[in-house]
Amino acid sequence: MSPEFLLTAFIVCITPGIGVVYTLSVTLGGGARAGIWATVGCTLATVFHMIVAMAGLAAVLHSSALLFQALKYAGVAYLLWMAWAVLQSGGGMAITAAQSGTPARLVWRGILLNLLNPKLPLFFLAFIPQFLPKEAGLADLVILGSGFTAMTFATFLLYVILGATGRSRLLSSARLMTWVRRAFAASFAALGARLALERAP
Template structure:
């Protein structure tokens, strides 16, 4: 069940730059190492509803219900566009600014959680990813899916924290350059906007 193939697949999927990675990097550069850990925690917690949906079969319902899928999807699109604005806006929640006030840890984690919660493709992803690695025993299928999902979440947290710590090491140099901060704020805004557009084009 917990095969080398599953572990490698999970690591590769988590390492691939996505919305959660971008959010963690932006948080690390804008608010430091400790905040990036909370961002990683939030992104990890945001996986839980999708894992439960896959285990309970609700992901299949989401996949077959066009209305429900569209509702969650466009809520996610709106949220990503809001994050883009917060990166671009002076003093915004994601802007990189040497004079910004610290952001409460819970707020950092909450934003990370919402990024994943409002991504309907994640439930369908778990529904496709986990079953091939199950033992085939119907009596233990639920427990096996929960275990595999928990391993995936652990990888997510550890790897995202790694991304955050790496980015935080460059924070002092970036905060000393107005040009670098301006460039990064625009870049993160463009990335979040592009991710929102990509999500808008997704189909169930």
């Protein structure tokens, strides 16, 4: 893997998006351990999308406007539900000192949030080939895909560390936590709105 690929992958991974917002909200709600489980879920979804892209199924999604729209609006609905859940003080996505759910639930939410984003396999289809040699084979695809997956996991862990570091201070202020919940809810809603405006290529 070239330094250019690693740098580009890092920039893509560290850019705030659905996975980052989810991971940070879970970390603030349940601590570093919960954040790690959320990271696992988001990473597993990335692996799935990478496999889809490698198998050429992204090309099918690219050519099917109906399938693209169906996935898109399912993703929008789930993001809006996440925004509502964060605002509910007793909901499963509540940002409080209590644990934010079982490991299985945290992983599943991370998977589902990212699976319902149809732009990911299309992105991989356009991103990975730029760094492949002319005579590239399946092994080259696997190497780059594995590198991107590892970068995703490592970058999300950085967000977990950042969230866990300031967690105690945030949780000690009810007023501040109210604004944090509103900020995360607004972020999920904004991501849903942005996804709703995406057009099939």
